Amino acid sequence: MNISSKNSDTFSSDSGLRASDSQKIVIIKYNAGNIRSVNNALLRLGYEAEITADPALIQQADKVIFPGVGEASTTMAYLRKTGLNKVIVNLKQPVLGICLGMQLMCSHSEEGHVDCLNIFDEKVRKFQLPESNMENIKIPHMGWNQITDVKTPLFDASLEGEYVYFVHSYYVALGEDTAATTNYILPYSSALQKDNFYATQFHPEKSGSVGERILANFLRL
């Protein structure tokens, strides 16, 4: 079968973004799962990031990404033990929390009933299945769902209604920091923003070209 004649190891992204600036991007290294995925997504966009837990490097970066796949209470315990909790809340440059990263930026999580970083004054709650689950709704919320009521600057207007990839069992309700809304069991915050802190419940690094556009918007801040 002649599927493709290309034999290169790198496929260009269709976001139109290329390595054109020399900003310093740091991905916070901690006991979480998807750090490599985020780094791979940045590489596809033409950016090289440093993966580090060094407070000085994190503080000096132009952009900080706080990814996460894992469990809230054990991850918070790790952040406290290493002092990364204080480093993160005091950052002044644009910070992007992803998935568990976003949940940890809230005030409290029901997952392990733990107090979190309190950047966003929101509680993280567990999804509850509706009583008569006629539509066979599943937990976790896993797969592609739409973002609506998107707010700039992380989301440009062209991203309204686009699909992004989610995997989560806990959610943040709608509130004053909501930057995007998604409907699953109920409408909830699929993105948050307050001052220099940005966060997405979904995984932009796994959300195809739409996710790449969102990451590119963050890197342009």
Added chain:
Amino acid sequence: MLAKRIIPCLDIKNGQTVKGVKFVEIKEVGDPVELGALYAEQGADELVFLDITASHEGRKTFVDLVKRIARNINIPFTVGGGISELGDADALLNAGADKISVNSSAVRNPQLINELAQNFGSQFVVAAIDAKHQQGDDWVVTVNGGRIPTDKRLFSWARECEERGAGEILFTSMDHDGVKQGFANKALAKLSDSLNIPIIASGGAGKMEHFKDVFTIGKADAGLAASIFHFKEIGIRELKKYLNNEQIPIRL
């Protein structure tokens, strides 16, 4: 609204994509990374890569392949085949896999599912079940590519997988696989009704209507297929357009 997922499955042997009919007659169909990237661009929602190489050297080749996939593909992907202990899963996680699937090894050692879920989270663990229809509601779970029947039954084993911490069930009907006459919708609907985790349907796709049926009658969360995509019998773009027209929630 949460979209139904279309998942092309790539069987990998010695670093190449292959597709057999009923797991026996194997044909080569191309480079997995190129093919995966092409499918992602065409609108695939996820990809599954199954390593059907048995040898130890083949395993190492596969881990290297997973690294290349992770670097080049911007949608989630699951890898499976030959994962029998935590170390295998850890190597694939570190190579960049979003999920792993376990099949025969979980049937032989069900505790593996608990260990994987506890160490990496349920979202990382797909329980793949190959089953053969007996009569009525009776489906026997098979291992080694459908060749060996076990003492487990589909519905009770699927429930056990969920209880042990699997995040998704990937059910392949060995009666429907490669036959292209539609998915095992009745069994799929029963699975979906009785479990709280997503069900990926596999085996039987031959026409676009089969996907509509698997999402409506079969109540599946995702539809998986291989040969119809590899041999370009159905394009992913046209399939998703068709499903959208048929009022199935889909990501275009």
